[in-house]
Each structure stands twice: as C-alpha cells, then as structure tokens.
Amino acid sequence: MKRLILLFLILLSCSAKDTLPDITVKDIDGKSVNLGSYKNQKLVLYIWSRTCAGHTKDLKKLGHLVKMYPNYKIVSYAVAMEAGDVVESYRQLGIAPNFLTLIDTAVKFNDYFPITFLPSTYVFDKGGKLIASYAGLPDKL
Template sequence: MIKKVLLLTILFFGITNIHAANLKAFTANTPTPPLKLTDLNGKTHDLNDYKGQIVLVQFWATYCTPCRKEMPSMNNMMKKMADVPFKILAVDMGETKEEVTQFVNEVKPEFSILMDESGKSIADWRVFAAPSNFIIDPQGKIRYTLFGGVEWDSDELIDKLKALAAK
C-alpha cells in the first residue's frame, strides 16, 4: 500500500513538471549515489563502470505519461550523441519485470532498462518525481538534473551534453 501511494505521488509530481525543459546545474557538494542494478536480461550495470562517458540516469515508471512520451526522443538522442561516449541508464521505479517488459515491447527503448523492484535506488538518489533525470559527467559526478518530461533530442540539450563531454 505504501509503495503504491509513493508511486502515485511520484506520478503526480512528474505530470506537474512535464514542461520543464532546462537542465539545472547540480550544485550540491555530495557524492554521486551508487547505482548497481540488473537490466531486463539479467546483466548487472554499475554506474562506476561508465566513467569516461556522459551518462543520463533516468528514473521512470510504466504508468508515467511523460516517461512514455519522451522515450522516442531518447532513442533519437542516442543517435545524435553517437560521436561522443554517451549512455542512458533508465531505472524503472519499483515495478515488476512483467510490467516493464510489456512497456518495453510497446515503446521499444534502444537503451538499457534497469530494474529496481525494491525501490532502494529511489531513496539513494532522493527521487521525488517521474521522470527524474541526472546527467553524470565523465568523472562520475552529477552535473545536471531535470525533473519532468522533455524532448531529449533538442539541439539545445544535445549541444549542452556534447560540451560537457568535451571538457
């Protein structure tokens, strides 16, 4: 019951933030939380293994309308970022593998979908909205955040991420 209330609260905040389009500089002087989860195929992904790359860590859910709408733009973003070391790790928030697999078969994301059925990473990353996005620099530090849906393949966002990769 508590899990469902938490997820509904996250959904509410996600919908109210759908028009947030600007990355916000992350200014907190805190270390990047750990992230070590398995994907739908059982492969373990550890954020530490992605040092040297720009990583978009997104927390999302199948019932989140902005999440569903923006995944095609994330696929396009992957193509536009092909000339820089870049990965997307999309973390499902507390749903079952069956729910996520059905969603993936419909939406067809072309990036890693990680499972967090327990919801532990939500607490570790202090996620309060769906989708919640964190841009990690090549050194493994959070540089930008964005809460709510966005068109990830916009030239403005692509340029900002490519500039981060060039630093």
C-alpha cells in the same frame, strides 16, 4: 579536533550525494550491473515507472537522444518495476530500445538522489558527478 572531524564527515556526506552511486541493479536480461561502473563515461539516466505520467512520449524520444548525443551513455532506468513489466511497457509502446535499460526494483537510487518527480532525468559527467537534473526528459542536454 571534534569540530574538524565533524566538518570532515559533513563534507564526505555531501560529496557522496553528488556522484553516481555504487549500487547494483539488473539489466532487462536479469544480469547484475553496478551503476557506478559508468563513472568513466558521460551518462544520462532517464528514471521512470509505469505509473508515472509522461513516460510514454519520453521513452519514445530516448532512442533519438542516442543518435543526438553519441558521446553519452543513454539509460532507461525503471524503478519499482520488474523486468516483465518493463518489457511489456516497451511492447505496448512499440519500442525496440537502442539504449540500455536498467531495473531498480527496490528504488535504491532514491537513497542517493531523492526522486522528486517521475519521470526524471539525471545527467552525470565523465567523472560520475551529477551536472544536471530535470523533471521529465529535456529536449536537449
């Protein structure tokens, strides 16, 4: 019986690590957003920070992904930054985002999906299951 319980706990912890986490972050306007609320749609999370190399060109390409993949929710997911830093980054890059921007100041996402590279891209299916991850932003999904 103990082995069965242990096996169940291991399976439960593994399955929790491959689905979109229910964490609350802020959007660029300061409104609370639960990341798990996007489990009902295909989702692309582009995770970046102002200090990571490569985010400049990738952020400029995000708007094109919105047009190329209208069946996906494209999200700019800034970590370890405040809203003002994100707005300033967009301003400096000349970006008027046509995509959702979420801000995870405490880097909560890392508790569920360890962020090995910045920037990184995580792709989730309509059920919220992780189907792909990339260092940087891929040219095609």
